[in-house]
Amino acid sequence: MSALPTAHNDDTIVSLATPSGRGALSVVRLSGPLSFSLAKRLAPGLVLSRSRSLASLFKEGRLLDRALLLLFPSPHSFTGEETVEFHLHGNPLLVDELLEALLSLGARPALPGEFTYRAFLNGKLDLLQAEAVDSIVRALSLRELRAAFQQSEGLLSKRLDSLREDLLACAARVEARMEFPEDPGLFQTPLPLDPLKGVLQAAEEILRASPLLAPEAESLEVVLLGRTNVGKSSLLNALLLKERALVSDLPGTTRDYLSERILVKSRPITLYDTAGLDPSESRPLEKEGMAKTLGLLEGNKLLLFVVDASLPPSPQDREIFSRLSDRRVVLILNKSDLGRAFSDEEAERLFPGTIGTVSLSAKKGTNLPLLRDLLERELLLCSPEREEELFLNRRQRFCLQSLSLSLRKAIAFAEEDAGEEFVAEELRSALSSLDRLTGRAGTENLLEELFSSFCVGK
């Protein structure tokens, strides 16, 4: 398939817009200059001046389905082009029949993200809004969903547009001073730095309003660790309520690590189940698994240190625990259904400084709600909800950071009287960061990469 930006934008594209499978309805979306005429060929009774019709669709003279057709004339559609939505009965065979018919009449299958890409090209959305459309589909929590929706409505775009105006005004002034050095009017007053400082402050506020930034930081990250066979995989399964991790009686079945997401109070938590830690291990594969486990502990993760509390604490438990100093650790006393070999007090003495202790049985599910409550509390602590939130992705964050860096430099150069050309250069790069952020200036490669990560039909 050709890459998006070079794809033929005057083609009429078609794709299933709802998940494939059986259901009450399936929606097929057709967009491009031939949309109305193709719809009319399949549904001869269709009245093109009506925005909505119940119509009989025919393929090679056979009745295919009676479907609801929504007609959007250009530019009043999501893509800005002539668009038809076919609301069929939800059967994949029917969808295939319709797609085949449309393709044989001259439509072509849409590439991933191509509908949104066209909306972007036709000025219906800027890049931030287009990305937000994807975020709405992918959001894992109500909080993310709300933020993505606000962003799709252009909340951030509007703010950035007004920053751009301020920035442009300053940059124009600096450029003018370079262009007309002999004009005394331009030099009578020093460069006004307040607007620039205002833009800098606003950019940094936007960064701060984004509590959950890079994709991997979009949730609380929780690592299960401990010796082999203490029940880490069983605990992961109990939290997931499904058999994802392989539970076995033999020590050492999770040689690498697994990660899974769960929702606690509709917010995502990423759980990592790790290879058991055995400080005396010498076999290469097992050692590699342990090295990966220790590597996972980097960053601000919550650690669930699991011990088998039905057995006396082993020196290995204590040795592993001693490597976790300065970390946020919750002590999990597992296998409580088998009886306890030591009390909570002894546990706290042996494993001091944890942020909480939960005695539970991963196998029987006893006390799991206590652990869920604790995770919820941690989740709230790590990201208190705010009135207004922006969930910036890595690309957006990077552009904003570059913008604020350039502004800082421009302000410093201006304050040091370092020379107009230095200030001008930084302001140009600040503007270019801002334009890359909103897609006003975007390289073709960037667009291609972004839209191809969308679902087909979006």
Ligand code: GDP
């Ligand atoms: P891991 O190596 O730490 O991941 O341990 P697993 O989850 O594979 O469990 C090791 C063994 O302990 C398995 O036979 C589990 O069924 C058993 N096990 C895990 N949790 C419990 C528990 O709460 N109670 C009991 N009785 N057995 C458990």
